[in-house]
Amino acid sequence: MTFYDRLSNYFPDHELKHEGQMNELIDDHEAYKVHEDEDFVVTYADFPDFIFIDYLLVSPKTRGKGTGTKVLDTFKKRGKTIILEVEPPDADDTDTLKRIRFYEKNGFQRAEHIEYTRSDDDGTPHTMDVYYWSPDDVSQRSILKQMATVCREIHNFEAMKYYGRLIAEPDEVLDWQH
Template identity: 65%
Template sequence: MSHRSNPNPEWSVAMDWYERLANYFPEHEMKHPEQLRELLQHHEAYRKMETQDYVVTYAEFPDFVFIDYLLVNPRTRGKGVGSRLLNHFKARGKTLIVEVEPPDAEDEDTVKRVQFYERNGFVRAERITYTRSDDDGTPYTMDIYYWSPDEVSEQAVLRNMKTICREIHNFRAMKYYGRLLADPEEVFTWESPT
């Protein structure tokens, strides 16, 4: 089960956007706050949108958009805010990619998150196994979900994920972690059809 710093986070006006994300997402999924701030300041593809209803950080590349963190205010969940936000990204006409915790029956949020993306037309990349490790070296797996306005192969999604690892996850990673967070040659396994 995922461990969150606060299982029932409040959407306090006193909290900044990073605190909101950190109170919701598992610790091992959160980037260092300064790494995220440097991404926003120094990586031309990385951006943040924030309103009273949501916080989203994402990287927009020429052919795809990687949604890094998407968090809807708990008071407005179930009212279409997240779906409208995804439709905003879909309107760009590019493949959208997200990393999602595999559903865990003991963690209702993981199940709801998968259902949310599937309801919005995202499909799981069945052939890509994506395994990273936390600071203690404990491995964890994330599922890759994607949506595309056109037919897209999972091999293209894998190429995009490798770009995401190199450009976003590993952005100044040595400075903040003393290691690469996601070496693209090590974290992915391609499952051939049987």
């Protein structure tokens, strides 16, 4: 089973990038990488001053055994801010609450001033929370700028080819909330 098959069996369609787009990111974008073994899959972009974790999947058989924490600790050792997108809490989906608790337990905090909403192909809006961890005191304005980079360079990479549109124009999908 490919890393993409593993991701597509877990992540909702509206969150998962097109397989071709992901393969082109891995092949053609110098910052974008995938690492996997039998216990996990992680795709990420390693920029000079921050890391964006696009997808992190821990295999069901190893969940709760520290695998996800070990993966995050490996990234933390690089000494850069780490950013990721997390589904907002949903009382009807207890997995959302477990994911949030996992990231918070690992020192991530929600960027409460950043609103991030993308629309899928049929126009349905999907809001994600932006979480971050940093070895230094970093402002949420800085996180917002880094998320704009993620939108431009990762989410919009070859987007016209795969979706017929840019899917994450920063001025349209990111907003600062006071």
